[in-house]
Amino acid sequence: MEGVRMSSEPNSSLLERVRSPFEGPNTLGNSNGFWLTFGVGVVSLALYPVLFGTYAAGERAVFLVYALLGVSLCFVWGFCGILSFGQVAFFGVSGYTFGIVGLNVSSYTGVTLGIVAGIAVATLFAAALGYFMFYGGVRDVYVTIITLVVALVLKTFMDQTAGGEWAIGEAELGGFNGMRNIPNLAIGVGDVGIDVSRAMHYYVALAALIAVYLGLRVLVNGRFGYAMVATREDETRTEMFGYNTTLIKFVTFTLGGALAGLSGVLYVTWGNYIDPQQFAITAASMPVIWASIGGRDSIAGTMAAAIVLQWIELQLTGEWALVIVGSLLVFVILAMPEGIAPRLRTFVLDRQSSSEPATAPATTEEVTD
Amino acid sequence: MNGYELLNVTFQFLESFAFIVLATVGLAVIFGMMGIINLAHGEFILVGAYATTLSAHQGLPLPVAMLVGVVATTIFGIVLERTIIRRLYGRLLDSMVATFGISLVLVQLTRILFGNSIDQVSTPFGAISYGSYSYSLYRVLLAGAAIATLLVLYILFTRTAFGIRARATIQDEETARSMGVDTDRMYMSTFAIGSALAGLTGALYAPARASPTPEFGSEFLVDAFVAVVVGGPSVLVGTPLAGGFLGLIEAFFTFQWTQFIGTVAMLVAAIVMIRLLPDGFSGLVESVRTSWRESE
Numbered sequence: 001m002e003g004v005r006m007s008s009e010p011n012s013s014l015l016e017r018v019r020s021p022f023e024g025p026n027t028l029g030n031s032n033g034f035w036l037t038f039g040v041g042v043v044s045l046a047l048y049p050v051l052f053g054t055y056a057a058g059e060r061a062v063f064l065v066y067a068l069l070g071v072s073l074c075f076v077w078g079f080c081g082i083l084s085f086g087q088v089a090f091f092g093v094s095g096y097t098f099g100i101v102g103l104n105v106s107s108y109t110g111v112t113l114g115i116v117a118g119i120a121v122a123t124l125f126a127a128a129l130g131y132f133m134f135y136g137g138v139r140d141v142y143v144t145i146i147t148l149v150v151a152l153v154l155k156t157f158m159d160q161t162a163g164g165e166w167a168i169g170e171a172e173l174g175g176f177n178g179m180r181n182i183p184n185l186a187i188g189v190g191d192v193g194i195d196v197s198r199a200m201h202y203y204v205a206l207a208a209l210i211a212v213y214l215g216l217r218v219l220v221n222g223r224f225g226y227a228m229v230a231t232r233e234d235e236t237r238t239e240m241f242g243y244n245t246t247l248i249k250f251v252t253f254t255l256g257g258a259l260a261g262l263s264g265v266l267y268v269t270w271g272n273y274i275d276p277q278q279f280a281i282t283a284a285s286m287p288v289i290w291a292s293i294g295g296r297d298s299i300a301g302t303m304a305a306a307i308v309l310q311w312i313e314l315q316l317t318g319e320w321a322l323v324i325v326g327s328l329l330v331f332v333i334l335a336m337p338e339g340i341a342p343r344l345r346t347f348v349l350d351r352q353s354s355s356e357p358a359t360a361p362a363t364t365e366e367v368t369d
Numbered sequence: 370m371n372g373y374e375l376l377n378v379t380f381q382f383l384e385s386f387a388f389i390v391l392a393t394v395g396l397a398v399i400f401g402m403m404g405i406i407n408l409a410h411g412e413f414i415l416v417g418a419y420a421t422t423l424s425a426h427q428g429l430p431l432p433v434a435m436l437v438g439v440v441a442t443t444i445f446g447i448v449l450e451r452t453i454i455r456r457l458y459g460r461l462l463d464s465m466v467a468t469f470g471i472s473l474v475l476v477q478l479t480r481i482l483f484g485n486s487i488d489q490v491s492t493p494f495g496a497i498s499y500g501s502y503s504y505s506l507y508r509v510l511l512a513g514a515a516i517a518t519l520l521v522l523y524i525l526f527t528r529t530a531f532g533i534r535a536r537a538t539i540q541d542e543e544t545a546r547s548m549g550v551d552t553d554r555m556y557m558s559t560f561a562i563g564s565a566l567a568g569l570t571g572a573l574y575a576p577a578r579a580s581p582t583p584e585f586g587s588e589f590l591v592d593a594f595v596a597v598v599v600g601g602p603s604v605l606v607g608t609p610l611a612g613g614f615l616g617l618i619e620a621f622f623t624f625q626w627t628q629f630i631g632t633v634a635m636l637v638a639a640i641v642m643i644r645l646l647p648d649g650f651s652g653l654v655e656s657v658r659t660s661w662r663e664s665e
Binding site for chain 1: 476594632639
């Protein structure tokens with residue numbers, strides 16, 4: 001990432017060289033403080049199964065899986081300005097595909113094939129929809145409405161697939177009852193392979209989340225990321241500069257679909273089950289809620305918001321949970337339209353600049369989120 | 370296709386047309402005039418339906434109960450506009466997210482207050498019989514209500530001083546204000562009209578569909594959004610054209626096969642239309658008009 005981090009010393013330390021691809025103006029947290037907080041967060045998530053037991057970790061793995069879904073939206077919305085309600089469509093399509101392959105092809109081969117097929121089908125679906133929309137001149141809010149409609153159409157369709165005639169080989173789609181007995185996550189060929197369940201599944205989800213997070217940081221701070229952010233800020237001007245904004249949006253949307261597909265595979269292998277409720281409007285909006293509350297241009301903020309909000313919902317198992325989540329959403333949009341993470345960053349930045357006046361202008365520019 | 374079957378398709382068309390138009394008008398007015406995507410639109414319809422049904426249970430005659438439904442939704446809309454929506458003008462995507470939050474709260478509050486469903490008001494007027502078929506008269510009459518609603522809106526926005534002020538506000542807020550239009554009040558009134566229309570939809574469909582549940586409103590949402598997109602930004606032109614086109618397709622496929630195939634055909638047609646006409650029907654009408662004027 002040439003010239004992203006304007007390092008004044010030519011012989012920068014090893015740590016700085018390792019860090020440099022992950023940092024840049026397109027991500028909020030670039031300071032030592034941020035990475036320290038991030039490290040503490042990762043370590044405490046990694047220690048969760050040790051502290052609370054493998055059963056609890058297996059149950060909570062879904063938080064990480066949904067956080068990944070939130071990240072897929074944060075990427076397309078926060079960095080390219082495409083508000084998609086359709087992330088759940090790719091998530092669900094991938095889940096159903098994994099189920100169909102996993103139930104039909106037994107042994108480890110089926111599961112491995114299912115992972116590939118699930119993500120591939122979700123990616124292709126996103127690419128087809130993205131091609132249709134962006135090359136068809138559909139923009140802004142119409143993109144949002146079309147993605148929402150696609151999710152709702154899938155819900156309507158899957159709801160009526162109950163009964164034996166809606167089976168693909170061994171796999172019954174199951175209508176509103178959902179698809180059952182989907183195999184666990186595993187990797188291998190034939191009878192040789194590794195099973196991934198419970199705490200292992202938790203760690204796989206955590207590893208996927210961190211890998212996607214770091215990968216996206218490299219991507220958004222690279223040349224493509226600059227083009228994405230430029231497209232978000234002013235599409236016409238970016239096009240005048242010679243960028244193919246249609247292609248940029250198409251690629252971003254497809255990549256977002258692939259990430260949602262990955263989280264879909266992790267979801268069905270977690271619960272061994274998927275139903276059309278995953279396409280419903282409440283489910284479709286959850287990623288939007290996480291990204292709005294966490295901060296749509298902060299990937300770490302979205303992840304944190306997704307995990308914390310799911311935890312809150314779990315604590316409020318009563319009937320008032322949705323009322324509180326909905327009110328919180330309205331409150332955040334009115335009080336901090338850009339989300340909590342950017343607000344937190346400004347707060348820390350203000351504190352630092354008042355405590356150490358004008359000594360280190362380079363560091364005050366990059367503080368934690 | 371014999372005469373009775375033709376009549377069947379016609380009734381089916383009128384019912385689809387009425388449903389699409391009535392589901393859409395409130396959303397379309399608020400979106401087309403104010404640039405607010407109201408994801409709580411379904412819950413405005415819900416308020417109208419519940420207010421109607423509950424006041425009918427209190428012994429009010431149905432037309433009065435429906436009026437109560439419309440008034441309740443209007444007041445509800447004004448309160449929401451003054452407290453929340455007012456702060457979101459010009460922030461299209463934020464308005465979507467915030468109204469979604471409102472919708473979550475409303476659905477859940479309805480469930481907490483009234484349970485999972487309330488008793489339905491019976492459908493008035495009975496049925497028309499012809500040959501071996503019969504069709505609910507009320508459902509057919511709803512098409513008349515839809516057309517009447519569109520006519521009233523047309524007169525309101527093109528023939529009255531209020532309509533001219535409202536459209537001036539939408540077109541150029543600053544100029545309108547400097548000409549002495551109270552734009553803040555115009556926004557509030559437009560939102561109130563949109564809410565009243567959603568309330569009317571709820572009131573009219575409260576006796577015509579299954580027992581109202583907290584999800585009552587979301588059944589209208591897909592049709593409403595599809596028709597808004599297919600109709601395009603100009604409400605008065607777009608909504609009836611979208612309703613007519615989509616209704617025709619839904620009625621034909623429902624008649625030939627099943628309700629499910631009809632719904633799928635309608636949605637596929639809508640997606641194809643969006644691909645061909647990104648600005649919807651009203652964009653098409655606009656460009657035809659422009660080229661017509663140029664050739665003169």
